[in-house]
Amino acid sequence: MMAQWHPIAPGEPLRAGDQGPRIAQLRKLLQMFGDYNGHPGPVTANNNNPERFDAGLQLAVESYQRRHGMAVTGVADKATLKELERPPVDLARQLEVNAKRWDKLPDKPGKRYILVNVPDFRLHLIEQHRVVLSMKTVVGKSSKRTPDMTSKVVSVVFNPTWTVPRSILLTDLLPKARNNPEAMHRRGYRVVKYGTNTTTPISDKSIQSAARGKATLRQISGPGNTLGRVKFIVPNKQAIFLHDTQAQSLFEHHHRAFSHGCIRLQQPEELAYALLGPQGWDRTRVAQATTGDESITIKVANPPKLFIAYFTAWVDGLGKVHFRPDIYHRDN
Incomplete structure (x- = not known):
């Protein structure tokens, strides 16, 4: 791949409708990376020009942006072009570094577990090898980094102090x-x-x-509490836990490293329902528990393991390679 790889010539951002030799270079790169799969629909003389930014190339740019954890715009903007400057040898090294991190996770994490990938700013609840719940997270800023951790979610606290x-x-x-x-x-x-x-x-x-x-x-507990309406107890020495937040606007940001180390959840009530559902808690009961000022703690039966990990590269179930920014500068 390295022999075929050539960076795109410097220049302005590229978007649908643009034409020129840099478009052909972009198309070739994305085809090499597996994001470009041709023009969607019948190929005609109007959409068979390799130097024209067409619908097929826009889909390819979106695919590349999605795999690299970028804002999905379909425009090869400044950030996208900069990412495309990375040679394959750098990407291969990033995969190698992360393969060693994956090796540290247990081969059998259990039938139900929670994985928080810090650089991906996401939490996944996995049951029977399937992701049944996924949500955005806010993690620790560079000066207050969220640590790697293996623990369990043992309790749900509604209206926490x-x-x-x-x-x-x-x-x-x-x-x-x-x-x-x-x-x-x-x-x-x-x-x-x-x-x-x-x-x-x-x-x-x-x-x-x-x-x-x-x-x-x-x-005190209540509608203005910094932890919001739901908190998840995770035994650990670093005083890290998962919780709701009053600052919902932070989830609109693409890169979400703003906390003091704890993990803020976009949909804490959904996680509470998923964990407590087998104990007879439906969504109505969860919603009722989050009203008022009374603090209620419910133990989770068969508490799932929690893995807080740091992966900046991985291969998904469809064989696609994903990359994320090294927000804590740990890859080097």
């Missing part, structure tokens, strides 16, 4: 509490002493106690 980790307390919330304690109180934040469940209103004295490491902030 949030006890603020000390790292977030010091860098983010304590300054806000000092500047505007009334606003923090309205958002449901209270001071809680370590080792107790006793909460007190935010005051200069309680803020000083938190700053000295004797207390932290806890946000």
